[in-house]
Amino acid sequence: MPKPFASLSGLLDFEAAARHDGFRAAAAELHKTPAALSQQIKLLEQSLGLALFVRHPRHVAITPAGRALAASVTRMVGELREQVLALRETQDPHTVRVSSTHSLTMKFLVPRLHAFTATHPAVDVRVQASDQLADLDGGGCDIALRYQALDKMGEPPLYAEQQVVVYSPALTPKPAPLAELLRQPLLHEEGGLQAWQRLLSREGLAARRHLDFSRSYSHGGLLVQAAVAGLGVGLVPFALAAEDMAQGRLVRARCAPLPSAYGYRLLRGAARVGAPAVDAFEAWVRTEFGRLTPAAPVRTRAR
Structure with missing residues:
Protein backbone atom coordinates (compact mmCIF):
# COMPACT_ATOMS: atom_id res chain seq x y z
CA MET A 1 0.00 0.00 0.00
CA PRO A 2 1.53 3.35 -0.98
CA LYS A 3 2.36 5.77 1.80
CA PRO A 4 0.17 8.86 1.52
CA PHE A 5 1.94 12.22 1.33
CA ALA A 6 5.32 10.64 0.61
CA SER A 7 5.72 13.31 -2.07
CA LEU A 8 3.50 16.27 -2.89
CA SER A 9 5.76 17.81 -5.52
CA GLY A 10 3.08 17.50 -8.21
CA LEU A 11 0.32 19.36 -6.37
CA LEU A 12 0.76 22.60 -8.32
CA ASP A 13 0.81 20.66 -11.60
CA PHE A 14 -2.35 18.82 -10.56
CA GLU A 15 -4.11 22.04 -9.47
CA ALA A 16 -3.36 23.71 -12.81
CA ALA A 17 -4.44 20.63 -14.80
CA ALA A 18 -7.71 20.38 -12.86
CA ARG A 19 -8.39 24.09 -13.33
CA HIS A 20 -7.71 23.95 -17.09
CA ASP A 21 -9.37 20.54 -17.48
CA GLY A 22 -6.35 19.26 -19.37
CA PHE A 23 -2.57 18.96 -19.42
CA ARG A 24 -1.64 21.12 -22.41
CA ALA A 25 -2.96 24.48 -21.12
CA ALA A 26 -1.72 23.72 -17.59
CA ALA A 27 1.75 22.93 -18.93
CA ALA A 28 1.82 26.21 -20.86
CA GLU A 29 0.87 28.15 -17.70
CA LEU A 30 3.66 26.47 -15.71
CA HIS A 31 6.19 26.71 -18.57
CA LYS A 32 6.58 22.92 -18.81
CA THR A 33 6.02 20.35 -21.50
CA PRO A 34 2.78 18.34 -21.28
CA ALA A 35 4.85 15.18 -20.88
CA ALA A 36 6.75 16.59 -17.88
CA LEU A 37 3.53 17.74 -16.24
CA SER A 38 1.88 14.36 -16.86
CA GLN A 39 4.85 12.62 -15.23
CA GLN A 40 4.62 14.84 -12.13
CA ILE A 41 0.91 14.10 -11.77
CA LYS A 42 1.56 10.37 -12.20
CA LEU A 43 4.11 10.47 -9.36
CA LEU A 44 1.56 12.33 -7.21
CA GLU A 45 -1.06 9.67 -7.96
CA GLN A 46 1.37 6.96 -6.91
CA SER A 47 2.20 8.85 -3.71
CA LEU A 48 -1.46 9.35 -2.79
CA GLY A 49 -2.71 5.99 -4.01
CA LEU A 50 -5.46 7.77 -5.96
CA ALA A 51 -6.33 7.96 -9.63
CA LEU A 52 -6.75 11.68 -10.30
CA PHE A 53 -7.13 11.57 -14.08
CA VAL A 54 -8.21 8.99 -16.62
CA ARG A 55 -5.85 9.18 -19.61
CA HIS A 56 -7.42 8.73 -23.05
CA PRO A 57 -5.51 8.77 -26.38
CA ARG A 58 -6.41 12.38 -27.16
CA HIS A 59 -7.51 13.84 -23.82
CA VAL A 60 -7.64 13.34 -20.08
CA ALA A 61 -10.66 13.38 -17.78
CA ILE A 62 -10.53 14.18 -14.09
CA THR A 63 -11.91 11.51 -11.76
CA PRO A 64 -14.43 12.15 -8.95
CA ALA A 65 -11.58 11.76 -6.44
CA GLY A 66 -9.50 14.20 -8.46
CA ARG A 67 -12.32 16.73 -8.56
CA ALA A 68 -12.82 16.54 -4.80
CA LEU A 69 -9.10 16.92 -4.16
CA ALA A 70 -8.82 19.78 -6.66
CA ALA A 71 -11.35 21.85 -4.73
CA SER A 72 -9.26 21.61 -1.55
CA VAL A 73 -5.94 22.14 -3.32
CA THR A 74 -7.20 25.21 -5.20
CA ARG A 75 -8.42 26.77 -1.97
CA MET A 76 -5.16 26.04 -0.15
CA VAL A 77 -3.02 27.33 -3.04
CA GLY A 78 -5.05 30.54 -3.07
CA GLU A 79 -4.59 31.01 0.67
CA LEU A 80 -0.88 30.31 0.32
CA ARG A 81 -0.52 32.91 -2.41
CA GLU A 82 -2.34 35.51 -0.33
CA GLN A 83 -0.14 34.78 2.68
CA VAL A 84 3.05 35.03 0.62
CA LEU A 85 1.87 38.34 -0.83
CA ALA A 86 1.10 39.66 2.65
CA LEU A 87 4.52 38.57 3.93
CA ARG A 88 6.23 40.24 0.99
CA GLU A 89 4.41 43.47 1.76
CA THR A 90 5.65 43.40 5.35
CA GLN A 91 9.18 43.51 3.94
CA ASP A 92 8.49 46.44 1.61
CA PRO A 93 9.80 49.51 3.46
CA HIS A 94 7.60 51.85 1.41
CA THR A 95 4.24 50.14 1.97
CA VAL A 96 1.81 50.93 4.80
CA ARG A 97 -1.29 48.74 5.11
CA VAL A 98 -4.16 50.42 6.97
CA SER A 99 -7.43 48.94 8.14
CA SER A 100 -10.26 51.35 8.93
CA THR A 101 -14.03 51.31 9.27
CA HIS A 102 -16.05 52.04 6.15
CA SER A 103 -17.31 55.37 7.50
CA LEU A 104 -13.93 56.64 8.67
CA THR A 105 -12.28 55.62 5.42
CA MET A 106 -14.89 57.37 3.28
CA LYS A 107 -15.38 60.54 5.31
CA PHE A 108 -12.04 61.08 7.08
CA LEU A 109 -9.10 59.23 5.54
CA VAL A 110 -9.74 59.48 1.80
CA PRO A 111 -10.36 63.27 1.76
CA ARG A 112 -7.09 63.84 3.64
CA LEU A 113 -4.71 61.21 2.20
CA HIS A 114 -3.47 63.58 -0.49
CA ALA A 115 -1.81 65.66 2.23
CA PHE A 116 0.18 62.68 3.49
CA THR A 117 1.12 61.63 -0.04
CA ALA A 118 2.34 65.15 -0.80
CA THR A 119 4.83 65.04 2.07
CA HIS A 120 5.68 61.31 1.70
CA PRO A 121 5.49 60.61 -2.05
CA ALA A 122 7.51 57.38 -1.79
CA VAL A 123 5.09 55.75 0.67
CA ASP A 124 2.39 53.48 -0.77
CA VAL A 125 -0.63 53.63 1.56
CA ARG A 126 -3.07 50.76 1.06
CA VAL A 127 -6.36 51.24 2.89
CA GLN A 128 -8.75 48.36 3.48
CA ALA A 129 -12.21 49.53 4.52
CA SER A 130 -13.82 46.93 6.76
CA ASP A 131 -15.87 46.87 9.93
CA GLN A 132 -14.26 43.53 10.80
CA LEU A 133 -11.24 43.40 13.12
CA ALA A 134 -7.94 43.48 11.26
CA ASP A 135 -5.39 40.67 11.54
CA LEU A 136 -2.66 42.55 13.38
CA ASP A 137 -1.01 39.48 14.89
CA GLY A 138 -0.87 37.59 11.60
CA GLY A 139 0.95 40.38 9.79
CA GLY A 140 -1.96 41.31 7.54
CA CYS A 141 -2.11 44.94 8.65
CA ASP A 142 0.28 47.63 9.92
CA ILE A 143 -2.19 50.12 11.42
CA ALA A 144 -5.81 49.61 12.40
CA LEU A 145 -8.20 52.47 13.21
CA ARG A 146 -11.14 51.20 15.24
CA TYR A 147 -14.31 52.78 16.64
CA GLN A 148 -14.93 51.57 20.18
CA ALA A 149 -16.68 52.43 23.42
CA LEU A 150 -14.41 54.67 25.49
CA ASP A 151 -14.92 52.66 28.67
CA LYS A 152 -13.72 49.50 26.90
CA MET A 153 -10.39 50.85 25.66
CA GLY A 154 -8.25 50.67 28.76
CA GLU A 155 -6.09 53.49 27.40
CA PRO A 156 -6.52 57.10 26.26
CA PRO A 157 -8.31 57.22 22.90
CA LEU A 158 -6.82 58.52 19.71
CA TYR A 159 -9.88 60.75 19.57
CA ALA A 261 -19.47 57.43 24.58
CA TYR A 262 -17.35 56.26 21.65
CA GLY A 263 -14.02 57.16 20.13
CA TYR A 264 -11.18 55.91 17.96
CA ARG A 265 -8.17 53.75 18.77
CA LEU A 266 -4.99 53.34 16.76
CA LEU A 267 -3.49 49.85 16.88
CA ARG A 268 -0.12 48.78 15.45
CA GLY A 269 0.81 45.42 13.99
CA ALA A 270 3.82 43.74 15.56
CA ALA A 271 5.48 42.88 12.23
CA ARG A 272 6.48 46.48 11.38
CA VAL A 273 7.54 47.91 14.73
CA GLY A 274 9.91 50.80 14.09
CA ALA A 275 9.32 50.89 10.31
CA PRO A 276 9.85 54.54 9.22
CA ALA A 277 6.95 54.59 6.75
CA VAL A 278 4.52 53.19 9.33
CA ASP A 279 5.82 55.57 11.99
CA ALA A 280 5.33 58.50 9.61
CA PHE A 281 1.75 57.49 8.82
CA GLU A 282 0.91 57.03 12.49
CA ALA A 283 2.29 60.48 13.32
CA TRP A 284 0.28 62.01 10.47
CA VAL A 285 -2.97 60.31 11.59
CA ARG A 286 -2.46 61.51 15.16
CA THR A 287 -1.90 65.05 13.91
CA GLU A 288 -5.03 64.97 11.76
CA PHE A 289 -7.17 63.74 14.65
CA GLY A 290 -5.57 66.37 16.89
CA ARG A 291 -6.96 69.04 14.60
CA LEU A 292 -10.52 67.89 15.25
CA THR A 293 -11.58 70.45 17.84
CA PRO A 294 -15.30 71.18 17.43
CA ALA A 295 -15.33 74.58 19.10
CA ALA A 296 -18.87 75.18 20.28
CA PRO A 297 -20.91 77.96 18.74
CA VAL A 298 -22.77 80.21 21.14
CA ARG A 299 -25.26 78.03 22.95
CA THR A 300 -28.83 79.22 22.65
CA ARG A 301 -31.53 77.71 24.83
CA ALA A 302 -35.24 77.76 24.11
CA ARG A 303 -37.25 80.25 26.08
Whole structure:
Protein backbone atom coordinates (compact mmCIF):
# COMPACT_ATOMS: atom_id res chain seq x y z
CA MET A 1 0.00 0.00 0.00
CA PRO A 2 1.53 3.35 -0.98
CA LYS A 3 2.36 5.77 1.80
CA PRO A 4 0.17 8.86 1.52
CA PHE A 5 1.94 12.22 1.33
CA ALA A 6 5.32 10.64 0.61
CA SER A 7 5.72 13.31 -2.07
CA LEU A 8 3.50 16.27 -2.89
CA SER A 9 5.76 17.81 -5.52
CA GLY A 10 3.08 17.50 -8.21
CA LEU A 11 0.32 19.36 -6.37
CA LEU A 12 0.76 22.60 -8.32
CA ASP A 13 0.81 20.66 -11.60
CA PHE A 14 -2.35 18.82 -10.56
CA GLU A 15 -4.11 22.04 -9.47
CA ALA A 16 -3.36 23.71 -12.81
CA ALA A 17 -4.44 20.63 -14.80
CA ALA A 18 -7.71 20.38 -12.86
CA ARG A 19 -8.39 24.09 -13.33
CA HIS A 20 -7.71 23.95 -17.09
CA ASP A 21 -9.37 20.54 -17.48
CA GLY A 22 -6.35 19.26 -19.37
CA PHE A 23 -2.57 18.96 -19.42
CA ARG A 24 -1.64 21.12 -22.41
CA ALA A 25 -2.96 24.48 -21.12
CA ALA A 26 -1.72 23.72 -17.59
CA ALA A 27 1.75 22.93 -18.93
CA ALA A 28 1.82 26.21 -20.86
CA GLU A 29 0.87 28.15 -17.70
CA LEU A 30 3.66 26.47 -15.71
CA HIS A 31 6.19 26.71 -18.57
CA LYS A 32 6.58 22.92 -18.81
CA THR A 33 6.02 20.35 -21.50
CA PRO A 34 2.78 18.34 -21.28
CA ALA A 35 4.85 15.18 -20.88
CA ALA A 36 6.75 16.59 -17.88
CA LEU A 37 3.53 17.74 -16.24
CA SER A 38 1.88 14.36 -16.86
CA GLN A 39 4.85 12.62 -15.23
CA GLN A 40 4.62 14.84 -12.13
CA ILE A 41 0.91 14.10 -11.77
CA LYS A 42 1.56 10.37 -12.20
CA LEU A 43 4.11 10.47 -9.36
CA LEU A 44 1.56 12.33 -7.21
CA GLU A 45 -1.06 9.67 -7.96
CA GLN A 46 1.37 6.96 -6.91
CA SER A 47 2.20 8.85 -3.71
CA LEU A 48 -1.46 9.35 -2.79
CA GLY A 49 -2.71 5.99 -4.01
CA LEU A 50 -5.46 7.77 -5.96
CA ALA A 51 -6.33 7.96 -9.63
CA LEU A 52 -6.75 11.68 -10.30
CA PHE A 53 -7.13 11.57 -14.08
CA VAL A 54 -8.21 8.99 -16.62
CA ARG A 55 -5.85 9.18 -19.61
CA HIS A 56 -7.42 8.73 -23.05
CA PRO A 57 -5.51 8.77 -26.38
CA ARG A 58 -6.41 12.38 -27.16
CA HIS A 59 -7.51 13.84 -23.82
CA VAL A 60 -7.64 13.34 -20.08
CA ALA A 61 -10.66 13.38 -17.78
CA ILE A 62 -10.53 14.18 -14.09
CA THR A 63 -11.91 11.51 -11.76
CA PRO A 64 -14.43 12.15 -8.95
CA ALA A 65 -11.58 11.76 -6.44
CA GLY A 66 -9.50 14.20 -8.46
CA ARG A 67 -12.32 16.73 -8.56
CA ALA A 68 -12.82 16.54 -4.80
CA LEU A 69 -9.10 16.92 -4.16
CA ALA A 70 -8.82 19.78 -6.66
CA ALA A 71 -11.35 21.85 -4.73
CA SER A 72 -9.26 21.61 -1.55
CA VAL A 73 -5.94 22.14 -3.32
CA THR A 74 -7.20 25.21 -5.20
CA ARG A 75 -8.42 26.77 -1.97
CA MET A 76 -5.16 26.04 -0.15
CA VAL A 77 -3.02 27.33 -3.04
CA GLY A 78 -5.05 30.54 -3.07
CA GLU A 79 -4.59 31.01 0.67
CA LEU A 80 -0.88 30.31 0.32
CA ARG A 81 -0.52 32.91 -2.41
CA GLU A 82 -2.34 35.51 -0.33
CA GLN A 83 -0.14 34.78 2.68
CA VAL A 84 3.05 35.03 0.62
CA LEU A 85 1.87 38.34 -0.83
CA ALA A 86 1.10 39.66 2.65
CA LEU A 87 4.52 38.57 3.93
CA ARG A 88 6.23 40.24 0.99
CA GLU A 89 4.41 43.47 1.76
CA THR A 90 5.65 43.40 5.35
CA GLN A 91 9.18 43.51 3.94
CA ASP A 92 8.49 46.44 1.61
CA PRO A 93 9.80 49.51 3.46
CA HIS A 94 7.60 51.85 1.41
CA THR A 95 4.24 50.14 1.97
CA VAL A 96 1.81 50.93 4.80
CA ARG A 97 -1.29 48.74 5.11
CA VAL A 98 -4.16 50.42 6.97
CA SER A 99 -7.43 48.94 8.14
CA SER A 100 -10.26 51.35 8.93
CA THR A 101 -14.03 51.31 9.27
CA HIS A 102 -16.05 52.04 6.15
CA SER A 103 -17.31 55.37 7.50
CA LEU A 104 -13.93 56.64 8.67
CA THR A 105 -12.28 55.62 5.42
CA MET A 106 -14.89 57.37 3.28
CA LYS A 107 -15.38 60.54 5.31
CA PHE A 108 -12.04 61.08 7.08
CA LEU A 109 -9.10 59.23 5.54
CA VAL A 110 -9.74 59.48 1.80
CA PRO A 111 -10.36 63.27 1.76
CA ARG A 112 -7.09 63.84 3.64
CA LEU A 113 -4.71 61.21 2.20
CA HIS A 114 -3.47 63.58 -0.49
CA ALA A 115 -1.81 65.66 2.23
CA PHE A 116 0.18 62.68 3.49
CA THR A 117 1.12 61.63 -0.04
CA ALA A 118 2.34 65.15 -0.80
CA THR A 119 4.83 65.04 2.07
CA HIS A 120 5.68 61.31 1.70
CA PRO A 121 5.49 60.61 -2.05
CA ALA A 122 7.51 57.38 -1.79
CA VAL A 123 5.09 55.75 0.67
CA ASP A 124 2.39 53.48 -0.77
CA VAL A 125 -0.63 53.63 1.56
CA ARG A 126 -3.07 50.76 1.06
CA VAL A 127 -6.36 51.24 2.89
CA GLN A 128 -8.75 48.36 3.48
CA ALA A 129 -12.21 49.53 4.52
CA SER A 130 -13.82 46.93 6.76
CA ASP A 131 -15.87 46.87 9.93
CA GLN A 132 -14.26 43.53 10.80
CA LEU A 133 -11.24 43.40 13.12
CA ALA A 134 -7.94 43.48 11.26
CA ASP A 135 -5.39 40.67 11.54
CA LEU A 136 -2.66 42.55 13.38
CA ASP A 137 -1.01 39.48 14.89
CA GLY A 138 -0.87 37.59 11.60
CA GLY A 139 0.95 40.38 9.79
CA GLY A 140 -1.96 41.31 7.54
CA CYS A 141 -2.11 44.94 8.65
CA ASP A 142 0.28 47.63 9.92
CA ILE A 143 -2.19 50.12 11.42
CA ALA A 144 -5.81 49.61 12.40
CA LEU A 145 -8.20 52.47 13.21
CA ARG A 146 -11.14 51.20 15.24
CA TYR A 147 -14.31 52.78 16.64
CA GLN A 148 -14.93 51.57 20.18
CA ALA A 149 -16.68 52.43 23.42
CA LEU A 150 -14.41 54.67 25.49
CA ASP A 151 -14.92 52.66 28.67
CA LYS A 152 -13.72 49.50 26.90
CA MET A 153 -10.39 50.85 25.66
CA GLY A 154 -8.25 50.67 28.76
CA GLU A 155 -6.09 53.49 27.40
CA PRO A 156 -6.52 57.10 26.26
CA PRO A 157 -8.31 57.22 22.90
CA LEU A 158 -6.82 58.52 19.71
CA TYR A 159 -9.88 60.75 19.57
CA ALA A 160 -12.98 60.94 21.77
CA GLU A 161 -15.88 61.51 19.39
CA GLN A 162 -18.35 64.36 19.75
CA GLN A 163 -21.65 64.72 17.94
CA VAL A 164 -22.75 67.92 16.28
CA VAL A 165 -25.96 69.09 14.61
CA VAL A 166 -25.55 69.76 10.91
CA TYR A 167 -27.68 70.30 7.82
CA SER A 168 -27.37 71.15 4.16
CA PRO A 169 -27.19 74.85 3.25
CA ALA A 170 -30.07 74.07 0.90
CA LEU A 171 -32.30 73.95 4.00
CA THR A 172 -31.02 77.25 5.37
CA PRO A 173 -27.64 78.79 4.48
CA LYS A 174 -26.80 80.31 7.87
CA PRO A 175 -26.13 78.70 11.27
CA ALA A 176 -29.48 78.49 13.06
CA PRO A 177 -30.35 77.65 16.66
CA LEU A 178 -31.51 74.11 17.25
CA ALA A 179 -35.06 75.19 18.16
CA GLU A 180 -35.59 76.58 14.66
CA LEU A 181 -34.52 73.32 12.99
CA LEU A 182 -36.85 70.88 14.72
CA ARG A 183 -39.49 71.08 12.01
CA GLN A 184 -37.10 69.17 9.75
CA PRO A 185 -36.65 65.36 9.87
CA LEU A 186 -34.09 64.59 12.60
CA LEU A 187 -31.57 62.12 11.17
CA HIS A 188 -29.74 59.61 13.35
CA GLU A 189 -27.84 56.33 13.31
CA GLU A 190 -29.74 53.13 13.94
CA GLY A 191 -30.00 52.74 17.71
CA GLY A 192 -28.87 56.34 18.20
CA LEU A 193 -32.18 57.99 19.03
CA GLN A 194 -31.14 58.41 22.68
CA ALA A 195 -28.42 60.85 21.60
CA TRP A 196 -31.05 63.18 20.15
CA GLN A 197 -33.11 62.82 23.33
CA ARG A 198 -30.12 63.73 25.50
CA LEU A 199 -29.34 66.74 23.34
CA LEU A 200 -32.93 68.00 23.36
CA SER A 201 -33.07 67.60 27.14
CA ARG A 202 -29.82 69.50 27.59
CA GLU A 203 -31.04 72.32 25.34
CA GLY A 204 -34.37 72.61 27.13
CA LEU A 205 -36.31 71.27 24.15
CA ALA A 206 -37.42 67.88 25.50
CA ALA A 207 -41.04 69.00 25.68
CA ARG A 208 -41.28 69.65 21.95
CA ARG A 209 -43.81 67.40 20.24
CA HIS A 210 -44.39 66.06 16.71
CA LEU A 211 -40.71 65.54 15.99
CA ASP A 212 -39.81 63.36 13.01
CA PHE A 213 -37.24 60.69 13.92
CA SER A 214 -38.26 58.29 11.14
CA ARG A 215 -35.00 58.43 9.15
CA SER A 216 -32.13 56.32 10.51
CA TYR A 217 -28.93 55.00 8.93
CA SER A 218 -26.75 51.98 9.58
CA HIS A 219 -23.40 53.80 9.48
CA GLY A 220 -22.18 57.22 10.50
CA GLY A 221 -20.87 57.87 6.99
CA LEU A 222 -24.31 57.24 5.51
CA LEU A 223 -25.84 59.54 8.11
CA VAL A 224 -23.48 62.36 7.13
CA GLN A 225 -24.22 61.81 3.43
CA ALA A 226 -27.95 61.99 4.13
CA ALA A 227 -27.44 65.37 5.79
CA VAL A 228 -25.33 66.55 2.84
CA ALA A 229 -28.16 65.50 0.51
CA GLY A 230 -30.59 67.72 2.43
CA LEU A 231 -32.71 64.87 3.80
CA GLY A 232 -32.97 66.50 7.21
CA VAL A 233 -30.99 67.73 10.21
CA GLY A 234 -28.41 65.23 11.41
CA LEU A 235 -26.80 64.62 14.79
CA VAL A 236 -23.54 63.30 13.39
CA PRO A 237 -20.00 62.35 14.52
CA PHE A 238 -17.80 65.42 14.14
CA ALA A 239 -14.85 63.42 12.76
CA LEU A 240 -16.99 62.21 9.87
CA ALA A 241 -18.60 65.57 9.11
CA ALA A 242 -15.63 67.93 9.54
CA GLU A 243 -14.53 67.81 5.90
CA ASP A 244 -18.03 68.47 4.60
CA MET A 245 -18.35 71.43 6.96
CA ALA A 246 -14.97 72.77 5.86
CA GLN A 247 -16.02 72.52 2.20
CA GLY A 248 -19.37 74.21 2.80
CA ARG A 249 -21.45 71.12 2.10
CA LEU A 250 -22.80 71.17 5.66
CA VAL A 251 -23.75 73.98 8.04
CA ARG A 252 -23.23 73.60 11.78
CA ALA A 253 -26.20 74.53 13.97
CA ARG A 254 -25.76 77.01 16.80
CA CYS A 255 -25.61 74.26 19.37
CA ALA A 256 -22.75 72.94 21.53
CA PRO A 257 -21.41 69.47 20.66
CA LEU A 258 -22.69 66.45 22.50
CA PRO A 259 -19.96 64.19 23.94
CA SER A 260 -20.16 60.63 22.67
CA ALA A 261 -19.47 57.43 24.58
CA TYR A 262 -17.35 56.26 21.65
CA GLY A 263 -14.02 57.16 20.13
CA TYR A 264 -11.18 55.91 17.96
CA ARG A 265 -8.17 53.75 18.77
CA LEU A 266 -4.99 53.34 16.76
CA LEU A 267 -3.49 49.85 16.88
CA ARG A 268 -0.12 48.78 15.45
CA GLY A 269 0.81 45.42 13.99
CA ALA A 270 3.82 43.74 15.56
CA ALA A 271 5.48 42.88 12.23
CA ARG A 272 6.48 46.48 11.38
CA VAL A 273 7.54 47.91 14.73
CA GLY A 274 9.91 50.80 14.09
CA ALA A 275 9.32 50.89 10.31
CA PRO A 276 9.85 54.54 9.22
CA ALA A 277 6.95 54.59 6.75
CA VAL A 278 4.52 53.19 9.33
CA ASP A 279 5.82 55.57 11.99
CA ALA A 280 5.33 58.50 9.61
CA PHE A 281 1.75 57.49 8.82
CA GLU A 282 0.91 57.03 12.49
CA ALA A 283 2.29 60.48 13.32
CA TRP A 284 0.28 62.01 10.47
CA VAL A 285 -2.97 60.31 11.59
CA ARG A 286 -2.46 61.51 15.16
CA THR A 287 -1.90 65.05 13.91
CA GLU A 288 -5.03 64.97 11.76
CA PHE A 289 -7.17 63.74 14.65
CA GLY A 290 -5.57 66.37 16.89
CA ARG A 291 -6.96 69.04 14.60
CA LEU A 292 -10.52 67.89 15.25
CA THR A 293 -11.58 70.45 17.84
CA PRO A 294 -15.30 71.18 17.43
CA ALA A 295 -15.33 74.58 19.10
CA ALA A 296 -18.87 75.18 20.28
CA PRO A 297 -20.91 77.96 18.74
CA VAL A 298 -22.77 80.21 21.14
CA ARG A 299 -25.26 78.03 22.95
CA THR A 300 -28.83 79.22 22.65
CA ARG A 301 -31.53 77.71 24.83
CA ALA A 302 -35.24 77.76 24.11
CA ARG A 303 -37.25 80.25 26.08
